[in-house]
Amino acid sequence: GISSAEVPKTPLEVKLQSLGKFLGIVALVVAVLLVTVKMVIAFLGDGSESLVDVASEQFMIAIAIFVAIVPEGLPIILVITLSLGMRNMARHKAIVRKMKAVETLGSTTIICTDKTGTLTKNQMTVRRFFLGGDSWEVSGSGFNPATGGLVGSDGKIDEDGLTNLSARLDFRLATSCLGLCHNSRIFKDENGYWGAIGNPTDSACAVMGWKIVGDVGIHAVRNPRQFEYFFDATRKRMSVIHHWEGDDWLLVKGAGGMMDGLFTHKIVENKVVPIEQSDLDVYIQENRKCAAQSMRVITLAARKIPPGCDLDEVEEIEKDLILLGFVGINDPPRNEAYDAIAICKRAGIQVKMITGDQSTTAKAIGIELAICDEAHEIISGKELLEMDDDELESKVEDCNIYSRVTPDEKMRIVSSLQSKGHVVAMTGDGVNDAPALTRANIGIAMGIAGTDVAKDAADMVLQDDNFANIVKAVEEGRKIFNNIRNFVRYQISTNVAAVALIVISTFVFQWELPLTATQILVINILMDGPPAVALGVEKRHGAVMDRPPRPTDEGLPDLKDMGIIFYLGAIMVIGTLMIFYVSDGPLITSDTCTKPFAYIDGNEFISPFNGEVVFYFDSNGNVACDEQAWQVYAESSFAQARTAAFAVFIIFQLFNVMNCRSSSDSVFQLGAFSNTAINLSVVFSMGLLLLFVQGAELQLPFSDVYLGKLLHTTVLPWESWIVLPAVASVVFWFEEFRKIFFLDFLKPNKLI
Incomplete structure (x- = not known):
């Protein structure tokens, strides 16, 4: 169950x-x-x-x-x-x-x-009718019983021919079995089209029966049903008992192979006589001919029910059957x-x-x-x-x-x-x-x-x-997995780079955290979210149905993706650390009066934040340091360096989302602007970034909290927005180099 x-x-x-x-x-x-x-x-x-x-x-x-x-x-x-x-x-x-x-x-x-x-x-249609050694083709199509009929070697059988055939008991039983042993309804709608409601095999048989005996609904009224044994998957047949020509007859329709051993009689010259093995051999041979022509073979059988039988015992009822013949149904x-x-x-x-x-x-x-x-x-x-x-x-x-x-x-x-x-x-x-x-x-x-x-x-x-x-x-499912794989590669590269950034900056260089937990959350959800969703609607996947199914034990990400993740992550970490370093972020954890990155030996140095002189010439002409001014400069530099690191890390990811559209094809092969959703998401995320940074001094509505204080950002000089994208674009060009140069050399067909 x-x-x-x-x-x-x-x-x-x-x-x-x-x-x-x-x-x-x-x-x-x-x-x-x-x-x-x-x-x-x-x-x-x-x-x-x-x-x-x-x-x-x-x-x-x-x-x-x-x-x-x-x-x-x-x-x-x-x-x-x-x-x-x-x-x-x-x-x-x-x-x-x-x-x-x-x-x-x-x-x-x-x-x-x-x-x-x-x-x-x-669209099942009866195409062959076999009866007691005789065989006819059946013409017509669909559910319209008014078209087609029996076709013999001399052409379509006319009314006189059908009248002659109807004199045969086996013919009348077989055609009545077709017209009565079913639960389909054949109908004609208001537009004149014929249709059927019910099992397709039943409907095909009912239409065939209609072609011989007339309206099967009227035929069923004239020969009322007494009992029914429903079709099931074990017996693979349906049986009904109808009062037919003055007696109760069992009419059976189903898979002949499941009736082996049940056939004991045949009809010869309108008399029921024992069946012979030669009769079964002919039946089996004709059955196989139809089956070899892709036809579904439905066997027809009958039995007169003697008075006093227990109708609840289907095994006792469905035995000693008269083999009538079969129909071949084409679908x-x-x-x-x-x-x-x-x-x-x-x-x-x-x-x-x-x-x-x-x-x-x-x-x-x-x-x-x-x-x-x-x-x-x-x-x-x-x-x-x-x-x-x-x-x-x-x-x-x-x-x-x-x-x-x-x-x-x-x-x-x-x-x-x-x-x-x-x-x-x-x-x-x-x-x-x-x-x-x-x-x-x-x-x-x-x-x-x-x-x-x-x-x-x-x-x-x-x-x-x-x-x-x-x-x-299945094709759509493969495309969706490609998209899932792409945005997992995109998101995990962010995560790996953020962890590496924290570990290297704090453990290796002994710096203060370049990114706060709040900033990382903003990166993971607000900044990475829209581009990742845009990757989920990527449509440029190539011929996904020309590739074998991926291994069931393949990881997400797999080894190839992990290599790409660490490769791209390393570029982003190096670039972010470099921006943090040249912005004098490490000064906050350095010894007092450590020289700033921008300081030139032997010169005076004025803080760009407040105009105070940090390094100056003393009375002897030597360079001296104002420790208090240096401390203020170091704190201001750290705030700006952390903001710059936050900004460049996000811009790295906005370039990286273009990389992650495919692990093998160049963005220029895919079409740089072919994914409108990615273009819009990049614009949206860049707009948010500008708001978070350049709007750091904005006060949040209905509170006394400033945006910069909430996100640990400070306003950057406008010229920074030239430098930061230029640095961040390195991840895009390095990945393009990997895709175009290495794949061009390593792949015999040039493209994966």
């Missing part, structure tokens, strides 16, 4: 869980290491530093590290990106019910699909299914057809759609029952066609494929398909033929039951 079907974690859930653990461990190790080393140095030192002061200072650094490494905006960005993916898939008539399924589709390695209505048009493949399966092959996705049809029919459709070839081994439901789990696991990957499969066996197939490491998408429409849909990584219910139970159990519903739209959804 559904309750026993374990719901597997999605690939994205697994990757994000491992990413969270990785970042948490890194933050914990770095923070503990820094605090421990600092405490040990203070303990073993000369006692000039209080252990309490050191502990307090290192605690603040540890908080900054934890704030820096956690991608606070990632959950919001994921939700937005997956929601946009759901919208795009809905445009392809694929309604995603569970958001996590959007990305999982892109990880799919195997699609297990039904045949009828998914790979085929679900042509969808035109778009051919291309969709070819796309799956290019994308490294296996397509497995799981159907209730017999093996010959299933194989014929499989060959036509290039799912299998003539030499391909087909596994039937009966063979599945005889296999243990180990044997099934050894064969499940190589077999692409499963015939006469029950819903329980679908679940075994899914579980076996998952045990081999596959991400499985499974289609289904019936109530009994619900456990398999729940167990699959992606359960796909049919919107037209699907039951409410199947839809509730599924992750996605196909509005038009079209296999091609599954493939389109």
Whole structure:
């Protein structure tokens, strides 16, 4: 049942869980290491530093590290990106019910699909009628019973011919079975179009019956139903008892293979006589001919019900049957299914057809759609029952066609494929398909033929039951994962750079923190947020369906992305430290009267902040230092250096968002302005940055707090806004060099 079907974690859930653990461990190790080393140095030192002061200072650094490494905006960005993916898939008539399924589709390695209505048009029409050794073609199409009829070797059989055939008991029973053993309703709407409500196979049989016996509704009134044995997946047949020609007759319609051993009689010259093996051999031979032509074969049988039978015992009723014949039903493949399966092959996705049809029919459709070839081994439901789990696991990957499969066996197939490491998408429409849909990584219910139970159990519903739209959804899922991968690379590069900046500046250089915890939060949420969301709508991905599925054990980020992250992070850290250093940020932790970066030996130095003379000539002509003026200068310089570091770090990220649109293609190949969302997000973030910095002296409404005090920023000289972008652009040009130069040399096809 559904309750026993374990719901597997999605690939994205697994990757994000491992990413969270990785970042948490890194933050914990770095923070503990820094605090421990600092405490040990203070303990073993000369006692000039209080252990309490050191502990307090290192605690603040540890908080900054934890704030820096956690991608606070990632959950919001994921939700937005997956929601946009759901919208795009809905445009392809694929309604995603569970958001996590959007990305999982892109990880799919195997699609297990039904045949009828998914790979085929679900426009079933009877094309062959076999009866007691005689065979006729059936003309007409669709649900209009007024067109077409029986066609013999001499052409269409006219009214006189049908009258002659109706003298045969087996012909009358077979055509009445077609017209009575169903629960479909054939109708003509106000526009004159014929339609059907009910099971497609039932409807095709009902239309065929109408062509011979007339209006099946009127025929059912003349021959009232007494009892019904509903179709089920085990028996694979439907039986009804009707009062017909003065007696109660059992009329049976279903899969002939499931009736082996039930046929004991035939009709010869309007008399019921024992059946012979030669009759069964002819029936089997003709059955196989139809199946080889991709027809679904529906066997017709009957039995006169003697008085006093217990109608509740279906096994006792459905025995000693008269074999009448069969109809061959044609359901042509969808035109778009051919291309969709070819796309799956290019994308490294296996397509497995799981159907209730017999093996010959299933194989014929499989060959036509290039799912299998003539030499391909087909596994039937009966063979599945005889296999243990180990044997099934050894064969499940190589077999692409499963015939006469029950819903329980679908679940075994899914579980076996998952045990081999596959991400499985499974289609289904019936109530009994619900456990398999729940167990699959992606359960796909049919919107037209699907039951409410199947839809509730599924992750996605196909509005038009079209296999091609599954493939389109997989393509969309791959694009979405590319976007997720891009903005994870973008956000983690920010986090790695921020942590490295804190560690190097405080632990290696013994500087004051260049960025506060508040500034890091602003960077992670306000500044990185809009560009990361813009990466989530990137559309330039190349031919994603020409690449194999990504490995299920691939990390997020993977090794290649980690290399890029550290490469870009290193550039951003070096650039930010350089800006902090040349802005005299380190002076605050240096010895008094340490020379500023801009100071030229032997000259007087005037503070640009307040005009005070910091270094001057004494009475002997030597350079002297005003310690108080120096202290004021150092504090002012630190405030400006921290602001400059904050600003240049953000501008680095705004250039980096252009880099992260692709890990391989140049921005100029993608089109520098092709992603409007990124362009707008860069303008928005740059506008916020100017407000936070140049508006540092603005007072917040309804409070006495100034913006600069809240964010630890100060107003920068306007010329800084020429220098900072120039420095930050280095990360863009270095990454462009990597993409164009190295990939051009290392890749034989020049582009990844």
